[in-house]
Amino acid sequence: MALGKDYDYAAQECSIARALEIIGERWTLLVVRDALYGVRRYNDFLVHLKIPRAVLAARLQSLTEAGVLEKRRYQESPPRDEYVPTELGWGLWPALRALGLWGRAFNPDARPMRTFHHAECGTELGSYGECRACGRAVDPADVEMRPGPGLGPAEDAVSRALRAPRRLLAPLELQPR
Amino acid sequence: MALGKDYDYAAQECSIARALEIIGERWTLLVVRDALYGVRRYNDFLVHLKIPRAVLAARLQSLTEAGVLEKRRYQESPPRDEYVPTELGWGLWPALRALGLWGRAFNPDARPMRTFHHAECGTELGSYGECRACGRAVDPADVEMRPGPGLGPAEDAVSRALRAPRRLLAPLELQPR
DNA sequence: ACGGCAGGTTCGTTCACTGAACCCGCCACG
DNA sequence: CGTGGCGGGTTCAGTGAACGAACCTGCCGT
Known part of the structure; x- marks a missing residue:
């Protein structure tokens, strides 16, 4: 979202609005998503998101200032x-x-891009992020991400690296080519 | 977010990006929030959100076209x-x-504005909207919304009407004054 | 000395958000 | 019959953010 300087959201007495003040701008949530996927470096965000450099720098700074x-x-x-x-x-x-x-x-026609599983038992996460087998909420560090059938050809190195099954939060290691 | 005409999010092979194409613009999620709270009329959205009229009209139209x-x-x-x-x-x-x-x-200092409970047992909802006691996802229609201690004085009629404990999705009835 | 790379900053253009003003159909009132 | 008010918008000028391309910097390798 293009938020102005004076975030009118602040006027809202609602924690949803508070959250949107922080992560409501355009690209911000996608940056966080990539960070949880394991992306850590400026250039990797840049390549994977195809985001303007200036915007990325601004988002990384504001997310850092916010403590995210x-x-x-x-x-x-x-x-x-x-x-x-x-x-x-x-x-x-x-x-x-x-x-x-x-x-x-x-869009129910589309095949899922990625699926998320409880790493310990392998069962896919339920509709509210819990493990269907264990019946408990799963810590992000215990979530395993697997490529789904909806993924197209990987164009960049980051997308390639994200095709392997991997833990959430595990730092991305780029093997050259 | 200010999204351009050509939503670059579409390039992302990710259902999060797909979601953000629909509800990622500024104000959109707050409109949906109010709709779930029971707001239904143009003027009530306008008063409660303090949103520019043109933007509200655009959001209502695009949300309608999207089927939300x-x-x-x-x-x-x-x-x-x-x-x-x-x-x-x-x-x-x-x-x-x-x-x-x-x-x-x-911001953990702030007192909660509203709390959400499973209407049948009264227990507060967990982080994905599930009932902690029943352990199951709660249908939005079975969610009871209660005012919290963090609410300031209600300035407009919609805010006043939203102070009473109420079911989610129940249409807002404005009692005059 | 030169090229390359990561990590930015600068800059002009385009585009969306903002607020105020205006419009329209309908009703109620005098 | 005119006039005012209300719900539900549309129009318009001004501004600020996003965009993409170009440029800059510090450091490395050769």
Whole structure:
């Protein structure tokens, strides 16, 4: 969303509006999604999202300021930073899961892109993110992401790396080519 | 979000991006939230959200076209329409619930504005809108909304009407003054 | 010395949001 | 019969955000 400087959402006495102040802008939620998928580097976000560079820089900064991501130096000389989700960031997983399920319900013809499973027992997550077998909410770190039949050909290295079954939150390691 | 004409989200092979194409624009989710709270009339949305008229008209139209709301004539002469959530619209409840809880987690000092309970047993809902006691997802129609301690003074008639404990989806009846 | 790469910043254009003003059909009132 | 009010919009100018391309910087390898 194009939010103005003065976030009128703030006038709303509603925690949904508060949430949208933080993650309601265009691209923001997709950045968080990628972060939970394991993307951590500026260039990887850039390649995967095809987002304008200036917008990405702005989103990473505001998410960091909000405490959703943490900017962490992973090497000096040349100085390089990565953005890793904080606990507050993981907390968006239920919302993202619910949105994803709704998006799937929205066009039921499409084959699912990815499926999410409880890593310990392998059962797919239920409609509100719980493990159907265990009957409990699953911690994001215990969620396994698997490629679904709806995925097209992977064009960039990040998409390729995200095709392998992997844990949520596990950092993305790019094998060259 | 300010989405352009060509929604680049569409390039994303992800149902979250698909969802955001529909409900990702500024104000859209708040309109849906109000619709689930029982708001149905143009003017009530206008008063409660303090949203520009043109934007509201655009959102109502696009949500109707997407099948999230249904435009329904409730009287002829003068012709008057109301917008009621469809089943697809109710399907956004888990996402809204998750977002609301996250917004509450985001600033833990604030007192909750509203709490949501399973109408049959009275227990508060969990992070995906499930009943903690029953362990099952609660149909939006069985959710009872109660005012919380964080609510300020109600300024408009819609806010006043929303202070009473009420069922989700129950149409708002405005008692004059 | 040169090219390349990660991680940005700058800049002009386009486009959506904003608020105020205006419009239309209908009703009620005097 | 005119006049005002209300619900439900549309129109319009101004502004701020998103967009994409170009540019910049620090550092490395050769």
